[in-house]
Amino acid sequence: MGDMSLVEEVSVARGASPRQHHVSISAAMLVLAATLSCGRGNPTIPSDATVLVTPASILLVGAGETLPFVAQVTDASGATLPLSVEWSTDDPAVARVAADGVATAVATGTTRVEATVGSISGTALLEVWVPPEVESYEPGQTHFGRASYVEYVVGELPIVISAPHGGSLVPDEIPDRTFGVTTRDLNTEELSRSIRKALIARTGRAPHLIVSHLRRTKLDPNREIAEAAQANPFAENAWAEFHGFIEVAEDVVARDFGSGLYLDIHGHGHDIDRLELGYLLSQDDLSRPDEDLTVQSLVDKSSLRSLAGTVAITFGDLIRGPASLGTLLQDGGIRAVPSSSEPDSGGAPYFSGGYSTTRHGSRDGGSVSGIQIEHHFPGVRDSEQNREAYAAILAESLVAYLEVHFGLVL
Ligand SMILES: [Zn+2]
Numbered sequence: 001m002g003d004m005s006l007v008e009e010v011s012v013a014r015g016a017s018p019r020q021h022h023v024s025i026s027a028a029m030l031v032l033a034a035t036l037s038c039g040r041g042n043p044t045i046p047s048d049a050t051v052l053v054t055p056a057s058i059l060l061v062g063a064g065e066t067l068p069f070v071a072q073v074t075d076a077s078g079a080t081l082p083l084s085v086e087w088s089t090d091d092p093a094v095a096r097v098a099a100d101g102v103a104t105a106v107a108t109g110t111t112r113v114e115a116t117v118g119s120i121s122g123t124a125l126l127e128v129w130v131p132p133e134v135e136s137y138e139p140g141q142t143h144f145g146r147a148s149y150v151e152y153v154v155g156e157l158p159i160v161i162s163a164p165h166g167g168s169l170v171p172d173e174i175p176d177r178t179f180g181v182t183t184r185d186l187n188t189e190e191l192s193r194s195i196r197k198a199l200i201a202r203t204g205r206a207p208h209l210i211v212s213h214l215r216r217t218k219l220d221p222n223r224e225i226a227e228a229a230q231a232n233p234f235a236e237n238a239w240a241e242f243h244g245f246i247e248v249a250e251d252v253v254a255r256d257f258g259s260g261l262y263l264d265i266h267g268h269g270h271d272i273d274r275l276e277l278g279y280l281l282s283q284d285d286l287s288r289p290d291e292d293l294t295v296q297s298l299v300d301k302s303s304l305r306s307l308a309g310t311v312a313i314t315f316g317d318l319i320r321g322p323a324s325l326g327t328l329l330q331d332g333g334i335r336a337v338p339s340s341s342e343p344d345s346g347g348a349p350y351f352s353g354g355y356s357t358t359r360h361g362s363r364d365g366g367s368v369s370g371i372q373i374e375h376h377f378p379g380v381r382d383s384e385q386n387r388e389a390y391a392a393i394l395a396e397s398l399v400a401y402l403e404v405h406f407g408l409v410l
Contacts, residue, residue, distance in 0.1 A: 045083065045120065046075050046076070046081070049074065049076075050122065051072070051085060051116070052074070052122050053071050053113060053114075053115050053124040054069070054072070054124070055124060059127045060126065060128050061129050061131070062105060063106060063130045064105060066102050067103050068102045068103075069087070069101040071101060073117055083117045084117070087099060087113070088113075088114050088116070089111045089113050089114070090112045090114070091111035094106055094108075094111040094126070101115070105130070108130045109127070110128070112124070131145070131146075137249075137252055139205075139206060141153075143245070145241035146241070148213065149167075149238040150212055150242045151213060152210050152249070155196075156205045156256075157205045157206060157207045157208075157410060158253045158261065158406070158410075159207035159208065159253075159262075159263065160208040160250055160253060160360070160368065161192050161196065161207050161263050162209075162211075162246055162262070162263070162360075163192035164212050164221040164242070164265075165185035165220070166191075167184075167215050167218075168184075169214050169218070170214075170215050171214075173234050174219070174235045175232060177216075178230060183216065183269075184215060185266050185267035185268075185375075191265060191267075191375065191380075194387040194388050195207070195391045198395035202392070202395040203410040208253070210245045210249065212238065219235045221355075222264065250366065250368045254367050254368060259310075259368065259369070259408075260408075261370070261398070261402065261406070262357075262360045262368050262371070263372075264372045265373055265375070267377060271348065272348055273380075274337055275326070275337070275375060275380075276345070276373075276374035277337065277372070277373060278353030278371065279319060279353060280301055280352055280363060281298060281302055281352055281353075283344055283347070283350045286337075286343065290314070291316070293315060293316040293319060294314040300363075302363060303358065303363050304318060304361065304371070305363050306367055307405060320338040320339055320343050321340065322340060323400070323401070324338070324340070325397060325398075326340075326342070328400055332396060334390060351374045354372060356372070
């Protein structure tokens, strides 16, 4: 994203209108113009003048990244004064700031950015986050993003699991989201860890696991960034880390296995206690008879798109035939839709897959296909015992699924 968009987004997040923001930029232009054309010192500074620096609080990610700060000097009546300011930071090891107010990130830390004219000054807070360099991601390592909002446990199976909605952190630096769904998927982080444990128990190897620890009131990783992070730079960074770690994991899987499976783990509150497997196919799509399900237009919109191109069975069978994930689970005693016994939701509410399944499945390319798994609560994620019993069945189903469809023997 561009730096200016960050400035504007933070201004908006802090309650200033875009119009006010525009005014402050114009004022800075005036200051600049006055400085350039006159080339002399500031005229007399009224004792009641103030300096406002925007953005007031901002995050820069990555050494060398830049961001323009703007200073507005006003008198007591609020009128802009055509005065030029001098810029400084109190920790140049964290960030430098040039004479035009453009800050450059140096190293992880926090510094004040100060604009001074005569004896008055205004300040802003600048945090720099430089992600640690990782030469290679080794199985068993755990990597955290900034402030430990996002966790990546590196695995070695061709399976990537993400848990976007089970987090509980509510840091003050991220205001509550004001639109979109904020309901937490209770126990889905714990469930994801149970699935990881069950796969280790079954195969001796771990899947990749990516967890958002932020409560959904602060971040919804399963949405486009605008709705997910609502213009807060700290939430935006966590969103980028969440998806970045999934992409790292999928790169490792593709490198080591050629293909693999991504699972986005959720919890639903629908009336019917059954898993809802999301392939980006709607209830309307699934209500078609099998022969109408196996059509290229549905393959092309599915999160199993690349897998569908490599298997010998029909697309309909891949989605709800005897070796579909839904039917394998159903054979293990877990009710799921779509499956051979529940080919569609029967008109009941059904989650077909969200942003992450779209982005990290194979609809738009890549060799890692994806499935969103929405879990009901009773018997599946309500207690540790039930989570572990279900996870063992899912692990067994996934081992069979990867062998039959991907040719990967775990
Ligand atoms: Zn969810």
